[in-house]
Structures are given as C-alpha cells and as structure tokens.
Amino acid sequence: SEMLILTADSVRYYFELGYQNFKEEKHSLMPAALWTKLMRQLDLSTFASVQSGPSMLPIDGLDEEFRLRLINGREISFVNGFGPEYDRLQQFRDMVLQQLPATVVD
Numbered sequence: 001s002e003m004l005i006l007t008a009d010s011v012r013y014y015f016e017l018g019y020q021n022f023k024e025e026k027h028s029l030m031p032a033a034l035w036t037k038l039m040r041q042l043d044l045s046t047f048a049s050v051q052s053g054p055s056m057l058p059i060d061g062l063d064e065e066f067r068l069r070l071i072n073g074r075e076i077s078f079v080n081g082f083g084p085e086y087d088r089l090q091q092f093r094d095m096v097l098q099q100l101p102a103t104v105v106d
Helices: 032-041 044-049 084-099
Strands: 002-006 010-017 022-029 065-069 075-079
Touching (some): 032 084, 044 075, 044 084
Antiparallel strands (some): 065 075
16 A cells, blocks of 8 residues: 655655565655645646546455545545546656655654
C-alpha cells in the first residue's frame, strides 16, 4: 500500500509491500513555497474526472486507491484509475516525491 498525505505544514509518505516485508516511511516539513507550488499544480477537475478501473486483487493482490479530502468536507476518490487524467495525477505524485525536502522528521 502507498499513502501520500499533504498538508500546509507537512508531507507524510508511507509505502509498504506486505508480501515482500518492505516498508518505507518519510515525514517532512512542508516549506511554504513548496506548498504554494503544489497547490498551483493540483487540478481538482482532473482528479474528479478519473474513472475507477476493475479490481486487480485477484491478479496481483493490490488495488490502488487515490483519495482527496478537502477542507470543506468534499471527498474525491477512485480505485485503479486509468487514462490521461490518471497519468497527469501520477506525474503530480512523482513531482511531490521528488520535491520532498532532504530533512526527515522522526
């Protein structure tokens, strides 16, 4: 499973492959300039337009869920997304991970 949590003051990233007993966890402070940059790049209409795909549990034992919770209580989510909108969100996720500050907070 993989989880990326962004808030105005921090980034939390969790990655786990249970069948390989592999875990990675990072907690970093969120610089204000990075938060501003990320929020400019996040397009809610793209996120909301991604469609869910079929379950992959029988094939590889994994389903990928994206969930976005907004301050106003709205939630946007999908499971096993696909298509060009999904590809743009994957690029956003990769950009976030590349921008993580080197400082890790335990």
